[in-house]
Amino acid sequence: MRKIGITGGIGAGKTIVCRVFQLLGVPVYDSDARAKWVMQHDAVLKDNLTAAFGPAAYTPSGELNRPHIASIVFNNPEQLARLNSLVHPRVAIDFESWALAQAPAPYVLKEAALMFESQAWKQMDEIITVFAPLDVRMKRLLARDPHRTEADIRAIIEKQLREEEKMARADYIIYNDDQQLLLPQITALHKHFLAPQ
Template structure:
């Protein structure tokens, strides 16, 4: 089974691209959503997180306490790196278990913003990067994430891999710049991944 990574910086539209592949019947693993699920349900990880950040890491209902954790780690590179080093191995294991359930699929897609930073690319056979120019991304994000300022968005972008490096490491690039239609690009890659030579 071919394992294809789908990545891109914040605001490029990788979730929309992932949904397009999903509509074509391709199993898509959403790393962000699964990371949230794993943090809530993996008992070992929960203990590791409480040990690292204290009892306030989870609410009384057992949910991740984002209001407590986010300000704590996102302003502190050391704590953020620690959080990623705790979470990413558990998400990798979750992905491996998920893969076993997709045995009949010709290929699967793993959507991850931090494909390279989390080392998830090592599990992939090929990588798609979704690209959009900075001004397009900023406009989308200010409309979508009304709670964020331009400075907030730039701070998030600053923590992600440089766009040029992400593109240079990709096997395929989908341009979501408002100029080129995305659906034909997705369909072309879908056919490529279904071919025996992929």
């Protein structure tokens, strides 16, 4: 089974691209959603997070205490790196067991905003980067997330790998720039991935 990573900056359109692949019958692993699940259900990770961030990392009822962890890692790069160093390896293990359960699918997609930063690319056979210019992404995000300011969005973008770097490291690029149609690009890649290797 081929494992294809799909990444791109915030607002580039990874989610809509993944939805189209899902409509074509392709299993898609959403790293953000699964990371939240893993933090809640993986016993090893729960122990590690409690050891790293104290007993308040989880509520008395066993729920992840997001505000507590956020208060520690927000604006603290060392603590954020510590959190990521605990979470990303457990998500990688979760992805591997999920992928095994998808047989006999010819290929699966793993959607991850931090594909390169988290080292998740090492599990992939190939990488797709979804690209949109900054001005297009900004317009989309301000419309989609009215609670965020332009400064908030720029702060998120600055923490992500530069688009040029993502594109340089990708095997395929899908342009979601409001100039080119998405569907023909996605269906062409789908046919390519289904072709015998």
